[in-house]
Amino acid sequence: MSRTPLPLYAGDISALARSLRGQLCACERTPGHVELLNMLARSTGYRNFQHFRTQADAQVRLERPLPQPQSVDSAKVLRAARYFDAAGQLTRWPGKFSHREPCLWVMWSKIPPRRDMNERQVNELLLEGHLFEDPALLRREMFDRGMLARTPDGRVYRRIERRPSPEALALIRLLGERRTG
Incomplete structure (x- = not known):
């Protein structure tokens, strides 16, 4: 009680x-x-x-009062946006650790939620979203950061539903506007 x-x-x-x-x-x-x-x-x-x-x-x-929206670091969003072309594809892997996370969230957003996929399907989705042709790097990073789950034998992958940072959300919106605008 x-x-x-x-x-x-x-x-x-x-x-x-x-x-x-x-x-x-x-x-x-x-x-x-x-x-x-x-x-x-x-x-x-x-x-x-x-x-x-x-x-x-x-x-x-x-x-209860509603939680106040978190402020967005616009400079960080614009820095991360430089890693993407006009079509919203990741052109190169960021060298700085702090620039990688928002880019990974963009790649995470391209993976369908609540769907089991094999490694090849995940690789195909990731290849569509970047140009440097290293889906294994992206897949491992997403797994290491808790954005992607896999079975111990590595056969089944699934996107982990989490809320991206305010900067990552702003970057995803910005890239979406670029594609449609």
């Missing part, structure tokens, strides 16, 4: 008392803790205590 206090509001105390009295009279024995919680919840218009608790938790989440 939840340890956070759950406030219970009754619009009409008289209706609450009548409902509780009726439910208590219908019991053949003294109700237990959970039964009393359910009775109280039903007396205030909920189906049961679980319904009441779910509604109270949802209300707390709604009252």
Whole structure:
């Protein structure tokens, strides 16, 4: 059970008392803790205590302020964009470690979600997205950074669903706009 206090509001105390009295009279024995919680919840218009608790938790989440969007380092996005041509293909592998991650996220975005693929299928997708013809390098980097999962025997690959960094998202959008614009 939840340890956070759950406030219970009754619009009409008289209706609450009548409902509780009726439910208590219908019991053949003294109700237990959970039964009393359910009775109280039903007396205030909920189906049961679980319904009441779910509604109270949802209300707390709604009252929390929304998280502020993270700021994007535009210079980092533009630096990473230089590694891609007008068609959105990665032209060369970045030498700097910090430039590699946004580029890998772009390649990650080209892999379909929730789909099992073999190594050849992953390589084909990666080859479509870059020009230096080294899908093994990209595949290994994505695996090492937790963007791609594979079975121990290496037969089945699957994209790991994670949220890219704000810079990577901005880069993916920028490259998409280049292709369509």
